[in-house]
Amino acid sequence: MTTRSQKAAASGRSDPWRFLAGDGAVAFLMILPAAILFCLFYLWPFVNGFWLSLHNWDGFSDPTWAGLSNYQRLLHDRIFLGALRNNLIFVVAVVLLKNVLGLGLALLLDRALVGRAFFRAAAFVPVTMSFVAVGLLWSWIYNPVFGLLNGALDLFGLGGLKRSWLGDADIALYSIIVVDVWKWLGFHAVIYLAGLQTIPSELYESAKMDGAGPLQRFRHITVPMMMPIIFINTILGLSGAFVRNFDIVYVLTKGGPNHATEVVLTYMMSKAFQEGAMSYAAAIGYVLFLIVGLASVGLLALMRRQRLDV
Amino acid sequence: MSGAAEPVLSHDAGAARRPRRLGARGLLEVAGIYAALALVLIETLYPLLWVLFGSLKTKEEMLSNIWGPPSSLVLQNYADAWRIAGMGSRIVSSVLVTGSALVILVVVATPCAYALARLRFPGRGLVLAVAVAAMLVPPQVMAIPLFMVARDLGLINNRLGVAFVYAATSLPLSVFILRSFFVTLPADLEDAARVDGASRLEILIHIMLPLVRPGVALILIFGFIEIWNDFFLAFLLLRDPSVQTIPLGLVSFFQQYDSLWTLYFAALTITTLPVIVVFLAMQRQFIAGLTAGAVKG
Numbered sequence: 213m214t215t216r217s218q219k220a221a222a223s224g225r226s227d228p229w230r231f232l233a234g235d236g237a238v239a240f241l242m243i244l245p246a247a248i249l250f251c252l253f254y255l256w257p258f259v260n261g262f263w264l265s266l267h268n269w270d271g272f273s274d275p276t277w278a279g280l281s282n283y284q285r286l287l288h289d290r291i292f293l294g295a296l297r298n299n300l301i302f303v304v305a306v307v308l309l310k311n312v313l314g315l316g317l318a319l320l321l322d323r324a325l326v327g328r329a330f331f332r333a334a335a336f337v338p339v340t341m342s343f344v345a346v347g348l349l350w351s352w353i354y355n356p357v358f359g360l361l362n363g364a365l366d367l368f369g370l371g372g373l374k375r376s377w378l379g380d381a382d383i384a385l386y387s388i389i390v391v392d393v394w395k396w397l398g399f400h401a402v403i404y405l406a407g408l409q410t411i412p413s414e415l416y417e418s419a420k421m422d423g424a425g426p427l428q429r430f431r432h433i434t435v436p437m438m439m440p441i442i443f444i445n446t447i448l449g450l451s452g453a454f455v456r457n458f459d460i461v462y463v464l465t466k467g468g469p470n471h472a473t474e475v476v477l478t479y480m481m482s483k484a485f486q487e488g489a490m491s492y493a494a495a496i497g498y499v500l501f502l503i504v505g506l507a508s509v510g511l512l513a514l515m516r517r518q519r520l521d522v
Numbered sequence: 523m524s525g526a527a528e529p530v531l532s533h534d535a536g537a538a539r540r541p542r543r544l545g546a547r548g549l550l551e552v553a554g555i556y557a558a559l560a561l562v563l564i565e566t567l568y569p570l571l572w573v574l575f576g577s578l579k580t581k582e583e584m585l586s587n588i589w590g591p592p593s594s595l596v597l598q599n600y601a602d603a604w605r606i607a608g609m610g611s612r613i614v615s616s617v618l619v620t621g622s623a624l625v626i627l628v629v630v631a632t633p634c635a636y637a638l639a640r641l642r643f644p645g646r647g648l649v650l651a652v653a654v655a656a657m658l659v660p661p662q663v664m665a666i667p668l669f670m671v672a673r674d675l676g677l678i679n680n681r682l683g684v685a686f687v688y689a690a691t692s693l694p695l696s697v698f699i700l701r702s703f704f705v706t707l708p709a710d711l712e713d714a715a716r717v718d719g720a721s722r723l724e725i726l727i728h729i730m731l732p733l734v735r736p737g738v739a740l741i742l743i744f745g746f747i748e749i750w751n752d753f754f755l756a757f758l759l760l761r762d763p764s765v766q767t768i769p770l771g772l773v774s775f776f777q778q779y780d781s782l783w784t785l786y787f788a789a790l791t792i793t794t795l796p797v798i799v800v801f802l803a804m805q806r807q808f809i810a811g812l813t814a815g816a817v818k819g
Contacts, residue, residue, distance in 0.1 A: 235642055236643045239637040245630045246633075249626075249689060249693060250652075250693060253668065254656055254661075254690060254691075254693075254694075256667075256671050260670065261666060261667030264667055321559070324556070334562075337567070337802075342750070342769050342794075342797075345772065348773075348776055405813075454660075455662040458754050462753070462757075484666050497665060500663045
């Protein structure tokens with residue numbers, strides 16, 4: 213097929229395959245492999261999942277029509293609603309912390325005259341680690357008996373603060389949030405640092421001459437100039453926080469104790485593979501998709517209103 | 523343009539000038555900055571060092587000497603961890619899955635990105651819109667139907683099949699990144715080659731591809747980190763222990779032998795250190811690529 217269209221392209225007007233000859237046929241062939249891959253593993257599951265969520269199916273016997281009943285059941289599923297709440301707490305906390313700490317770290321790195329590259333690389337190392345490695349490392353840090361964290365508290369005479377960091381239902385979710393922020397902090401800081409370095413120093417110089425203090429310069433120069441970068445970091449953090457928390461939660465707590473750290477994906481996976489409720493799990497996936505989609509669209513609309521073309 | 527480029531650089535230059543005027547207050551400020559950075563350094567690197575230390579201690583020393591470096595090097599931990607965790611076959615699986623997925627990804631994404639960037643054809647806007655929309659749909663939310671599709675296609679426990687799934691999930695972002703590299707290339711190059719009678723495919727392979735090598739490197743780096751480290755899709759699609767990748771192997775090793783900490787730390791070191799070394803070796807390109815994509819938008 214390729215040779216035919218190439219010949220057609222080469223020989224020009226008299227060729228009967230002329231309609232295939234232009235860029236159209238070449239483009240079609242060049243996009244075809246991507247389109248096949250996309251249809252098989254994106255489009256088909258996406259459509260199939262919706263169909264599945266409207267039926268009752270355990271994955272083996274004959275599916276029966278269920279209408280919207282799976283979605284209605286979700287509204288009264290207390291574990292699901294708890295998982296959704298945990299997921300939202302996770303998203304808000306993680307996005308806030310990554311942005312505030314990331315910008316803070318970037319400001320420090322921007323001021324470091326000697327060894328900036330070294331500090332930047334060091335801060336980036338956890339980003340390259342797998343969630344599994346990070347999770348297993350932190351499960352030892354949090355270990356109530358031998359763990360690094362309780363050991364450090366003892367060392368500084370703060371033994372009273374010792375906790376079972378992942379076993380206590382009141383704080384386990386926040387312990388996981390700390391791990392996620394630890395892993396991604398360097399990533400966001402590096403993006404902020406690159407943004408900071410595009411701000412012309414003349415702006416700071418003239419503000420200084422006008423008598424603006426460091427805080428005023430930060431508020432009136434750094435923050436407005438960094439708005440596009442803040443949005444990029446928020447979008448990156450947002451999509452990650454919604455759907456990339458399965459690994460870390462599974463490794464650290466598996467959603468326990470007593471669903472205290474259950475997030476939507478861990479609940480979906482346990483419904484599907486421990487209880488065989490495939491269509492119910494598919495409905496959970498769709499609700500999550502809807503929430504992520506709405507959040508992204510909302511943020512993009514906000515960006516457009518702020519005239520931030522990123 | 524020369525006037526516009528100067529201020530960007532002079533921010534650094536301005537920072538570099540500052541030490542000359544350092545008073546007592548300035549010194550204090552610099553000391554504060556370095557103290558804060560040192561804290562970040564400890565918080566980031568000490569846990570990793572701790573794992574390395576732990577992997578070289580005896581089990582008894584783990585308890586008596588929690589913080590410091592090992593008093594002697596127990597390399598036997600590594601041999602035991604390798605054997606018990608079945609590290610060899612896991613590494614083979616990870617290399618096989620990640621390697622094939624990256625090859626598929628580049629072969630499929632490059633012509634697609636080229637066509638979207640350089641060719642005029644009906645439906646181009648639609649294809650581009652689909653690619654952008656797909657970036658907003660994380661594959662994780664489709665895990666259940668994806669599992670069923672993979673089962674229908676006979677891809678469960680099939681490492682090459684899973685590589686196709688990984689390539690598909692990395693495809694939208696990769697096409698988008700590569701397209702932005704193709705768009706920046708001057709049209710003259712291509713026109714000259716067309717006059718010489720080269721086909722589009724020849725132009726792509728011989729002229730354009732060498733010029734977008736940084737873009738290909740970028741999608742390879744992103745893809746590598748993503749796929750090599752992935753737990754979720756592997757957990758979903760590779761159920762048989764004999765085909766499982768490193769992250770799955772680590773988790774099951776941890777769950778079965780959670781009292782063998784020293785071996786555990788050794789296994790963690792074996793799997794984490796190579797990636798960190800690769801990153802440190804090419805961090806310049808890595809961070810440059812990352813920030814170029816994000817800051818330019």
